[in-house]
Amino acid sequence: MSVSASWYLTLAAVLFTIGAIGLLVRRNVLVMFMCVELMLNAANLTFVTFARRLNDIAGQTAVFFVLVVAAAEVVVGLGIIVSIYRRRPGATADDVHGMKG
Numbered sequence: 001m002s003v004s005a006s007w008y009l010t011l012a013a014v015l016f017t018i019g020a021i022g023l024l025v026r027r028n029v030l031v032m033f034m035c036v037e038l039m040l041n042a043a044n045l046t047f048v049t050f051a052r053r054l055n056d057i058a059g060q061t062a063v064f065f066v067l068v069v070a071a072a073e074v075v076v077g078l079g080i081i082v083s084i085y086r087r088r089p090g091a092t093a094d095d096v097h098g099m100k101g
Contacts, residue, residue, distance in 0.1 A: 008049040016042035027092040029081050040070050 019038035026032055044063045051059025084091050 005049050005053045012042045012045040029093050
C-alpha cells in the first residue's frame with residue numbers, strides 16, 4: 001500500500017502556507033528564519049514527489065542544490081541574527097535598520 005503523490009503535495013502546500021503565514025505575521029527574527037526554512041522544505045518535498053512520480057532524478061538533484069543554498073543561508077543568516085541580538089537583546093524584524101553603517 002503506497003501513499004499517493006497528492007497526499008505529499010497537499011502536505012507540501014500546507015507546510016508552505018504555514019511558513020508563509022508565519023513569515024508575514026511574526027516579528028521575531030528567529031521565528032521568521034524558521035518559517036523560511038519550512039517553506040524551503042515544502043518546496044523540497046514537492047521536488048521529491050514529482051521526481052518519484054516521474055521516475056526522474058532531476059527533482060532530487062534540485063533538492064540537493066536547494067539544501068546547499070539553504071545551508072549557506074543558515075550560516076549567513078544566523079551570523080547576522082546573532083550580531084543583531086548581541087547589540088540589542090529582544091530585537092524584532094523592524095530593528096534591522098540598525099544594521100546601517
